[in-house]
Amino acid sequence: MFVTYSQFQINHSMTQLPTFSDIKLAHDRVRPFIHLTPVLTSMSINEIVGAELYFKCENLQKVGAFKFRGACNSVFALTEEEARNGVCTHSSGNHAAALALAARMRGIPAYIVMPNNAPEIKKKAVSGYGAQITFCEPTLTARESTLMKVAALTGATEIHPYNCFNVICGQGTAAKELIEEIGPLDIVMAPVGGGGLLSGTSISAKALLPGVQVIAAEPAGADDAFRSFQSKTLLPSVDPNTMADGLLTSLGTLTFPIIMNNVDQIVTVSEEKIVEAMRMIWERMKIIIEPSSAVPLAAILENKLVVKGKKIGIILSGGNVDLGKLPF
Amino acid sequence: MFVTYSQFQINHSMTQLPTFSDIKLAHDRVRPFIHLTPVLTSMSINEIVGAELYFKCENLQKVGAFKFRGACNSVFALTEEEARNGVCTHSSGNHAAALALAARMRGIPAYIVMPNNAPEIKKKAVSGYGAQITFCEPTLTARESTLMKVAALTGATEIHPYNCFNVICGQGTAAKELIEEIGPLDIVMAPVGGGGLLSGTSISAKALLPGVQVIAAEPAGADDAFRSFQSKTLLPSVDPNTMADGLLTSLGTLTFPIIMNNVDQIVTVSEEKIVEAMRMIWERMKIIIEPSSAVPLAAILENKLVVKGKKIGIILSGGNVDLGKLPF
Numbered sequence: 056m057f058v059t060y061s062q063f064q065i066n067h068s069m070t071q072l073p074t075f076s077d078i079k080l081a082h083d084r085v086r087p088f089i090h091l092t093p094v095l096t097s098m099s100i101n102e103i104v105g106a107e108l109y110f111k112c113e114n115l116q117k118v119g120a121f122k123f124r125g126a127c128n129s130v131f132a133l134t135e136e137e138a139r140n141g142v143c144t145h146s147s148g149n150h151a152a153a154l155a156l157a158a159r160m161r162g163i164p165a166y167i168v169m170p171n172n173a174p175e176i177k178k179k180a181v182s183g184y185g186a187q188i189t190f191c192e193p194t195l196t197a198r199e200s201t202l203m204k205v206a207a208l209t210g211a212t213e214i215h216p217y218n219c220f221n222v223i224c225g226q227g228t229a230a231k232e233l234i235e236e237i238g239p240l241d242i243v244m245a246p247v248g249g250g251g252l253l254s255g256t257s258i259s260a261k262a263l264l265p266g267v268q269v270i271a272a273e274p275a276g277a278d279d280a281f282r283s284f285q286s287k288t289l290l291p292s293v294d295p296n297t298m299a300d301g302l303l304t305s306l307g308t309l310t311f312p313i314i315m316n317n318v319d320q321i322v323t324v325s326e327e328k329i330v331e332a333m334r335m336i337w338e339r340m341k342i343i344i345e346p347s348s349a350v351p352l353a354a355i356l357e358n359k360l361v362v363k364g365k366k367i368g369i370i371l372s373g374g375n376v377d378l379g380k381l382p383f
Numbered sequence: 384m385f386v387t388y389s390q391f392q393i394n395h396s397m398t399q400l401p402t403f404s405d406i407k408l409a410h411d412r413v414r415p416f417i418h419l420t421p422v423l424t425s426m427s428i429n430e431i432v433g434a435e436l437y438f439k440c441e442n443l444q445k446v447g448a449f450k451f452r453g454a455c456n457s458v459f460a461l462t463e464e465e466a467r468n469g470v471c472t473h474s475s476g477n478h479a480a481a482l483a484l485a486a487r488m489r490g491i492p493a494y495i496v497m498p499n500n501a502p503e504i505k506k507k508a509v510s511g512y513g514a515q516i517t518f519c520e521p522t523l524t525a526r527e528s529t530l531m532k533v534a535a536l537t538g539a540t541e542i543h544p545y546n547c548f549n550v551i552c553g554q555g556t557a558a559k560e561l562i563e564e565i566g567p568l569d570i571v572m573a574p575v576g577g578g579g580l581l582s583g584t585s586i587s588a589k590a591l592l593p594g595v596q597v598i599a600a601e602p603a604g605a606d607d608a609f610r611s612f613q614s615k616t617l618l619p620s621v622d623p624n625t626m627a628d629g630l631l632t633s634l635g636t637l638t639f640p641i642i643m644n645n646v647d648q649i650v651t652v653s654e655e656k657i658v659e660a661m662r663m664i665w666e667r668m669k670i671i672i673e674p675s676s677a678v679p680l681a682a683i684l685e686n687k688l689v690v691k692g693k694k695i696g697i698i699l700s701g702g703n704v705d706l707g708k709l710p711f
Contacts, residue, residue: 090423090424093421093423093443095418095421095443096418098445114669115421115423115668115669115670117426119669334706337671337706338706340443341442341443341447341670341671341672341702341703342443342669342670342671343665343669343670343671344669374669375669378662378665378666378709378711381706383706383707
């Protein structure tokens with residue numbers, strides 16, 4: 056039923072995993088289209104935690120999330136012939152908006168399968184970027200079968216939100232920019248959901264800073280990556296329960312081996328500390344982040360790792376929150 | 384009772400007004416202590432307004448406001464002998480925190496007179512930076528007389544929040560950075576309260592971009608700068624009523640003539656548009672700004688100036704808001 060890491064190593068001997076060279080290529084490809092997001096620091100948060108934190112602000116990326124990097128790389132990596140038929144995916148979140156915008160920038164169609172109970176604001180964002188939405192029942196089976204039909208009908212290329220070579224390479228450009236700007240770091244942190252951001256981040260960090268520790272943070276209420284990492288077996292996310300709604304998904308067959316190869320530690324955090332970290336960043340740094348982005352700082356506040364005196368880079372993954380539904 | 388602009392020109396013939404050379408000196412002085420704040424753009428806001436907007440994010444400055452630039456310049460411009468006795472001011476807002484932090488950075492005392500009804504959070508911020516607070520009755524007379532006593536007792540140098548040569552020079556460094564980063568702009572905008580930010584901004588903009596228009600925006604409920612500008616007479620702010628609580632004060636004897644010399648237009652905006660602009664920046668740019676910062680974009684949304692196709696720099700003045708009391 057479950058696939059272990061050693062089985063992966065064998066199964067994937069034929070499957071190409073991305074390297075830092077692929078991330079460099081991706082960076083050259085997406086550079087004209089993405090925001091070079093700022094790296095911010097906060098004197099007062101540094102004093103609280105006793106370390107130097109460097110926040111890479113992907114909440115300030117286009118569509119408000121790092122997802123635009125991976126979507127953009129995937130869209131612009133298509134051949135002219137592939138591109139003509141467009142791209143498709145099923146998503147109710149940031150990946151849908153990111154793919155829709157990237158496709159619009161290349162001038163090709165985007166077909167997005169969304170559950171019919173997706174929030175109005177997400178539907179509007181995606182259709183606002185000119186994508187064609189197909190609604191389906193809110194089950195994974197319905198989403199996958201509807202996407203298969205859409206792909207068959209249109210010939211569009213499916214772009215998976217995280218378990219996809221070009222998506223992972225695109226996401227890795229954020230950590231690359233962070234390290235190129237700040238220089239040596241002792242630790243690089245990212246939240247983990249499906250593992251696309253963490254995979255790309257870990258490849259860039261290990262290539263650019265050989266002695267660095269890559270540490271992922273995950274909500275205790277959605278700890279499938281933590282359990283997979285500990286058991287060296289890809290375990291699915293079962294009934295996840297966390298306000299960090301970007302981190303509900305399971306790792307994938309591509310992201311799992313990359314994480315096993317490159318990540319030093321995965322730590323889990325409580326919902327209480329996620330709210331505390333989120334509020335701390337809003338109040339002290341004056342930027343809007345979504346709960347998923349707060350998870351690495353939450354891990355530090357919860358003393359899940361030794362940070363005293365260290366230089367730590369943190370990827371803030373996104374800033375898409377409903378201002379009418381804040382947890383504080 | 385009121386002083387007209389021509390009287391000012393005579394009265395101030397002996398008073399030195401800051402020039403761009405002074406702002407360059409200020410910039411060299413404060414550079415090691417301030418954040419080089421990012422300039423952000425939003426594709427979706429550009430599409431809405433039909434112009435290219437470049438937002439200089441002073442909400443991401445230390446203490447969450449541009450005020451730190453002026454306070455820092457004033458503190459570090461003191462001679463060793465002056466510095467020994469520290470600095471003082473009366474303020475219940477961002478200037479108090481900014482002065483306290485700047486003084487702490489130089490290792491000198493800061494004495495802050497605050498009304499006893501100031502919000503707890505402001506008192507905490509100021510004392511957190513190590514300043515010594517003297518409380519007084521919440522009237523201007525009490526604040527001024529208490530400050531005189533404090534200054535007499537300590538020998539501290541008073542740093543006025545805006546009507547002060549070195550403060551104005553410090554505030555002008557934000558527009559200087561903006562223009563140095565982005566290059567030519569058709570219009571530069573800032574909100575106007577006491578006029579410190581607007582004065583510094585206008586000097587930098589006119590020096591670096593000879594053809595530029597400098598346009599200030601002010602809440603209609605606190606339109607003393609607008610009326611002063613129209614009548615060429617320094618008129619006080621009377622019973623101002625606006626949520627933009629950074630813009631309640633009157634222009635000063637230094638800021639008024641600078642503004643008369645350098646500003647092309649002052650426009651007023653409704654409270655409704657301030658909320659709309661503030662929410663637009665929160666939602667689309669993922670940054671936290673206070674209502675005062677939203678006033679220039681509000682003027683654009685209210686069609687108070689012709690922006691079509693133009694490149695416009697906007698100083699976002701600060702991000703200190705009470706998350707428990709949002710206007711949306």
